[in-house]
Amino acid sequence: MTIDQSLQWATGVLEQGAVENARGNALHLLDHCLGMNKTERFLQRHERILTETEDREYRELIVRRAARVPLQYLLGSAPFFDHELVVDPRVLIPRPETEQVIESAIGLLQTQGIGLVPLVFDIGTGSGAIAISLAKALHAKVWASDVSAVALEVAQINLEKLELETQVTLVHGDVFDPFHAFDLEGRVDLVISNPPYIRHEMVDRLAPEISEHEPRSALDGGEDGCDSYRAIVPASIPFLKPGSGWLVLELGDDQAETVGELIRSQPELSEPQVFPDLNGKERVIAARRER
Numbered sequence: 253m254t255i256d257q258s259l260q261w262a263t264g265v266l267e268q269g270a271v272e273n274a275r276g277n278a279l280h281l282l283d284h285c286l287g288m289n290k291t292e293r294f295l296q297r298h299e300r301i302l303t304e305t306e307d308r309e310y311r312e313l314i315v316r317r318a319a320r321v322p323l324q325y326l327l328g329s330a331p332f333f334d335h336e337l338v339v340d341p342r343v344l345i346p347r348p349e350t351e352q353v354i355e356s357a358i359g360l361l362q363t364q365g366i367g368l369v370p371l372v373f374d375i376g377t378g379s380g381a382i383a384i385s386l387a388k389a390l391h392a393k394v395w396a397s398d399v400s401a402v403a404l405e406v407a408q409i410n411l412e413k414l415e416l417e418t419q420v421t422l423v424h425g426d427v428f429d430p431f432h433a434f435d436l437e438g439r440v441d442l443v444i445s446n447p448p449y450i451r452h453e454m455v456d457r458l459a460p461e462i463s464e465h466e467p468r469s470a471l472d473g474g475e476d477g478c479d480s481y482r483a484i485v486p487a488s489i490p491f492l493k494p495g496s497g498w499l500v501l502e503l504g505d506d507q508a509e510t511v512g513e514l515i516r517s518q519p520e521l522s523e524p525q526v527f528p529d530l531n532g533k534e535r536v537i538a539a540r541r542e543r
Contacts, residue, residue, distance in 0.1 A: 253307065256281065256297040263315045269318030277323050278314065279505055284327055320460035333385040338409050342402040343472040347382040349529050350446050350502055356445050356527045356536045357500040361390065364496060366441055369393050373491060375427055375445035375484055378470060379421065380407035387419040394419060394511045397438070399426045401419050418437060427480075428487045436491055442498050443488040447480030449473040451503035477504050481511045489520050492541035500538045508534040515539045 259278055266274035275447065278487060278520050283293060285306050293300075296501040315325050324330040330339045334355060337490040339345055361370060370392045375381040375395035387394050397436065398404050404422050411417050451473045459480035462471065473479050481501065488499050499521065502510060508526050515524045529535035 253302060254255070254298055255282070257308070258302055258310060259297075262310065265266045265318050269320065271317060271320070273335060273350070275522045277317055280323060281313045281317065281326060282310060285313065311472075318337045320464065322461045322465055325465065330379075332381045333386075333389075335381075335384060335414065337379050337380075338385070338406060338413065339413075340406060341465060342400070342467065343379040343406045345468055347378060350381065351448060351498060351537055352527065352529045353444065353536050354389070355383060356444055356483050356538060357386070357498065358389055360417060360498050360500065360525075361442060366390070370441040371395075371436070371439055372442045372444065373397070373428075373431065373440050373488075375443065376447055376470070376480070377407050377422070378403050378446075380410045381409070382446065384410060384416060385415055386442075386444070387416050388414075390444075391438075393417070393421075395421050395423060395431060395434075397423045397425055397427070397430050399424075400467065403467070427446050427483050427493065428430055428464055431491065438491070438493060440491040440497055441493060442500065443484070443492060444500045445480070445484055446502040447473065447484060449477045449480065451475065451477040473504065474501070476510070477507060478510050478514070481507075483513055485511075485514050485521075486518055489518060489541060491502060494520075494541055494543055497541045498537060498538055499541070503535055504536055505533060511537050 262278035263275045266277055291503055314348050324339050329336050330345050333351050370390050372386050372392045372394045374396040377398050383394040383396040386392050387486045401424055407422055411420050450470050450473055454477055455472050512524045515521050519539050522542050524537050524539045526534050527536040
């Protein structure tokens, strides 16, 4: 089949599978198989015939996408904050909303002034998306933890790809547990996290791409979605610099009030600030250690 015929077939299969933006997904996967840019593909769409190998690979990918395997897993990568990160089923796919978390953190640190090499903790790093972005943007020294050893394998691949092994240190363990061995109490400029925040009962109601394929441990935040916040907020305080260290967290829908009250219950932390995402949803909450 020609490029155009293959694209028409694939779009139809994805539409039958109720895949959102079927044609766009079909185009992404076709370009991936052909190794062509959009202009080349467009100019050759009626004449270029897929090789047997290309046709077989494309059909396999389309069938998997129709079964609701996430596009990013099929491509093996996801764009995030000016980087192309390796992703696979071992890690959560980075979302644009998390870019807002990073931008908020950078703004807070730059407003108050930071040293030449700020020290950052990224809790639950997954693919390393937050750690990598802050290491690049702030020239920061980042310590990134995750309870999932296989997620850290993916993060390590991304660090090597972007040549950040000397700036980002990966540690295996739950929340702050692995950091106690490194004498970092009171020295951290920023603790940041995109924790699991989906209510337990809602995880299975999410789109199949999420509920059936992304790691549940990176999604399930317990009965009310706030289990991780309860672990992170009080445990962050001993590590934050008194008077200047910031805690910045991504929020799920309708969690600003609950997490805000949790922060207010800690006398060392300032009144929390909440920042919206591009859709106007309360997406980021931040507080400074004041003493």
